[in-house]
Amino acid sequence: MSGVLVFGELTDGHLSGTTAELIALGKQLGESVAVALFGGNMAGAADEAAAYGADRVHLVEDPLLVDGQKDAIIAAFDSLCREVSPDIVLIGKTPLGLDVGPRLAFRLHAGLAQDCVSLEMRDGKLVATRSVYGGNALATVGFPEQGPRIAIVRGKVYEPLAPDASQTAEIVKFEPKLDSSVIKAKTVQVVKRESQGVRLDDADVVVSGGRGLGGPDPFAQLQELASLLKGAVGASRAACDAGWLDHSYQVGLTGKTVTPNLYIAVGISGASQHMAGCSGAKNIVAINKDENANIFKEARYGVVGDWKGVLSSFIETVRELTKS
Amino acid sequence: MTSSGAQLKILVCVKQVIDPETPLSAFKIDPGTKRVAPAAGVPPVVNGFDENAVEAALRLKDSVGAEVTVLSMSDSFAMDVMKKPLSMGADALVLAQDSQFRDLDPFASAYVLAAAIRKLDGFDLILCGRQASDWDNAQVPTGIAEMLGLPLVTVAQKLDLASGGIVVERALPDGYEVVEAPLPALVTVSNELGEPRYPTLRGIMAAGKKTPTTFSASDLEVDPARLAPRMHLLDLAVPPRDSKCEFISGENEADTGRQLALRLREAKLI
Ligand SMILES: Cc1cc2nc3c(=O)[nH]c(=O)nc-3n(C[C@H](O)[C@H](O)[C@H](O)COP(=O)(O)OP(=O)(O)OC[C@H]3O[C@@H](n4cnc5c(N)ncnc54)[C@H](O)[C@@H]3O)c2cc1C
Ligand SMILES: Nc1ncnc2c1ncn2[C@@H]1O[C@H](COP(=O)(O)O)[C@@H](O)[C@H]1O
Numbered sequence: 178m179s180g181v182l183v184f185g186e187l188t189d190g191h192l193s194g195t196t197a198e199l200i201a202l203g204k205q206l207g208e209s210v211a212v213a214l215f216g217g218n219m220a221g222a223a224d225e226a227a228a229y230g231a232d233r234v235h236l237v238e239d240p241l242l243v244d245g246q247k248d249a250i251i252a253a254f255d256s257l258c259r260e261v262s263p264d265i266v267l268i269g270k271t272p273l274g275l276d277v278g279p280r281l282a283f284r285l286h287a288g289l290a291q292d293c294v295s296l297e298m299r300d301g302k303l304v305a306t307r308s309v310y311g312g313n314a315l316a317t318v319g320f321p322e323q324g325p326r327i328a329i330v331r332g333k334v335y336e337p338l339a340p341d342a343s344q345t346a347e348i349v350k351f352e353p354k355l356d357s358s359v360i361k362a363k364t365v366q367v368v369k370r371e372s373q374g375v376r377l378d379d380a381d382v383v384v385s386g387g388r389g390l391g392g393p394d395p396f397a398q399l400q401e402l403a404s405l406l407k408g409a410v411g412a413s414r415a416a417c418d419a420g421w422l423d424h425s426y427q428v429g430l431t432g433k434t435v436t437p438n439l440y441i442a443v444g445i446s447g448a449s450q451h452m453a454g455c456s457g458a459k460n461i462v463a464i465n466k467d468e469n470a471n472i473f474k475e476a477r478y479g480v481v482g483d484w485k486g487v488l489s490s491f492i493e494t495v496r497e498l499t500k501s
Numbered sequence: 502m503t504s505s506g507a508q509l510k511i512l513v514c515v516k517q518v519i520d521p522e523t524p525l526s527a528f529k530i531d532p533g534t535k536r537v538a539p540a541a542g543v544p545p546v547v548n549g550f551d552e553n554a555v556e557a558a559l560r561l562k563d564s565v566g567a568e569v570t571v572l573s574m575s576d577s578f579a580m581d582v583m584k585k586p587l588s589m590g591a592d593a594l595v596l597a598q599d600s601q602f603r604d605l606d607p608f609a610s611a612y613v614l615a616a617a618i619r620k621l622d623g624f625d626l627i628l629c630g631r632q633a634s635d636w637d638n639a640q641v642p643t644g645i646a647e648m649l650g651l652p653l654v655t656v657a658q659k660l661d662l663a664s665g666g667i668v669v670e671r672a673l674p675d676g677y678e679v680v681e682a683p684l685p686a687l688v689t690v691s692n693e694l695g696e697p698r699y700p701t702l703r704g705i706m707a708a709g710k711k712t713p714t715t716f717s718a719s720d721l722e723v724d725p726a727r728l729a730p731r732m733h734l735l736d737l738a739v740p741p742r743d744s745k746c747e748f749i750s751g752e753n754e755a756d757t758g759r760q761l762a763l764r765l766r767e768a769k770l771i
Contacts, residue, residue, distance in 0.1 A: 478749060
């Protein structure tokens with residue numbers, strides 16, 4: 178086979194949003210798009226992949242894949258890639274994808290572009306644009322002739338296609354026959370932090386605070402504002418590193434990518450590594466006492482001032498306006 | 502701790518990078534060479550996550566005893582920068598330095614570092630940063646692990662030794678997972694581990710007296726053909742930022758807050 182192979186992931190038993198985005202991207206790049214799914218009981222997810230536009234689904238099955246060990250998934254995907262020789266491999270910038278991409282590239286001696294914000298064909302060749310230097314620069318890169326072209330793609334850059342349940346895909350089973358020695362590092366426990374209220378990842382409004390808040394207490398006010406706007410609270414890495422909030426609130430290059438309609442940044446300087454996680458927001462509002470702060474270069478609305486004087490009346494007015 | 506019962510030997514891979522806190526106004530790209538031009542007067546730094554990796558090694562040294570060696574590869578080094586891990590408490594510094602080691606891509610970097618690690622030999626644990634803040638590749642540690650056939654755990658926020666192996670808390674976007682691996686293993690460390698310690702005066706004095714071990718390309722028997730970049734860099738550019746910020750102000754700060762809300766209402770954003 179040639180064409181595009183998407184590394185498929187699930188969330189809560191369903192095809193992940195990222196995987197649907199990659200299928201849509203794959204349709205722009207290649208003649209056919211296949212999705213690989215790992216483990217058992219994948220029929221539902223395979224239907225979802227078809228609905229989102231996949232032409233083929235590889236159901237990768239092996240006893241070692243049942244409990245989702247990463248090393249086994251990587252070995253299985255490696256073996257599938259050798260079997261089907263895809264031209265292009267698309268992987269999401271997820272905790273799993275970030276490990277799968279490089280492991281595959283080293284094993285297959287293939288080219289890899291990390292953190293891609295755009296992929297396109299130029300004269301029949303794949304060209305990737307990727308964020309480097311924390312988002313301070315964009316690198317445009319081409320791939321070697323040999324081996325599959327592997328791209329790790331940033332989330333929420335591409336839109337999934339509208340799902341159509343009447344579409345079907347060719348379903349191909351693949352059994353990699355893994356040896357248990359492939360599992361060298363083993364996950365023995367997963368500890369999830371339950372977020373309350375609106376999930377930061379999908380919130381339509383995000384209210385974020387940074388080092389400028391000076392401590393953990395002002396985040397209660399941000400939470401109040403977020404609740405009024407039915408949104409979620411986020412934070413800069415500086416605020417999380419200071420221990421004011423857990424790292425699950427971190428927005429940015431090494432935190433979460435959010436694409437709300439409204440992103441309100443309070444006491445955040447707007448370092449490129451932070452903006453990498455929120456520059457997809459449609460409207461950024463910044464409150465910062467430094468008129469030269471970088472955040473104002475990307476904001477739609479700005480207030481130059483001390484949040485201590487501005488925030489309470491802002492929240493009170495929002496409360497009045499959103500009543501009823 | 503090791504199979505032989507000797508002291509734990511830890512290697513930390515540390516990269517010298519352009520300071521990521523360089524003000525945006527000073528961040529310049531030389532279009533001819535397609536390289537980032539270091540800003541005048543801003544010295545390079547040890548990659549931030551690599552300082553976290555050094556901290557992780559030193560915590561193990563504090564708790565169970567360990568010998569900590571730092572390894573870095575480049576064509577040139579700012580020695581006072583590279584000595585920082587020593588002044589934090591690391592025991593030895595090894596520099597793989599050669600004019601051929603300029604701007605290597607992750608595949609070539611992993612190849613050279615793996616060659617140096619083979620030559621040094623005998624490590625129980627190799628620690629790296631989760632990614633280097635220049636090219637944000639997050640690939641070199643994977644390459645080293647693949648070439649040396651080591652178990653790999655990425656994005657660690659906590660590391661503990663257990664019988665014959667290591668137990669790692671790996672940071673996830675909404676929590677963490679606990680991963681176990683036998684030694685020797687390679688672990689990449691993230692900032693969730695906690696702040697790296699500051700060098701002490703004693704540490705700085707001790708570091709000043711230490712001479713790094715240096716390896717050239719020929720010491721490492723490096724095949725020059727394997728240093729060529731795998732990807733083609735077509736362009737490197739600063740993304741355009743079209744500032745279109747509408748500044749809101751009022752009679753006083755409280756009024757400004759009120760005006761902001763009214764403006765967002767008008768724009769149908771709230
Ligand atoms: C490889 C790498 C990855 C990174 N990943 C991330 C990431 O994922 N997310 C992230 O956020 N960062 C990340 N960073 C860190 C990033 O570079 C910045 O250091 C960080 O975002 C700064 O956070 P901040 O804006 O809260 O703090 P600062 O930069 O210190 O800014 C604080 C701001 O608050 C303003 N302020 C102070 N007091 C007040 C007041 N009373 N009222 C109003 N304004 C006030 C100041 O003017 C200033 O602009 C990363 C860095 C590296 C090197
Ligand atoms: N030239 C180098 N010298 C030493 N360590 C390096 C070098 N390049 C990368 N590393 C290590 O690999 C990690 C990830 O780098 P990268 O894959 O370039 O993002 C870094 O945080 C370092 O620990």
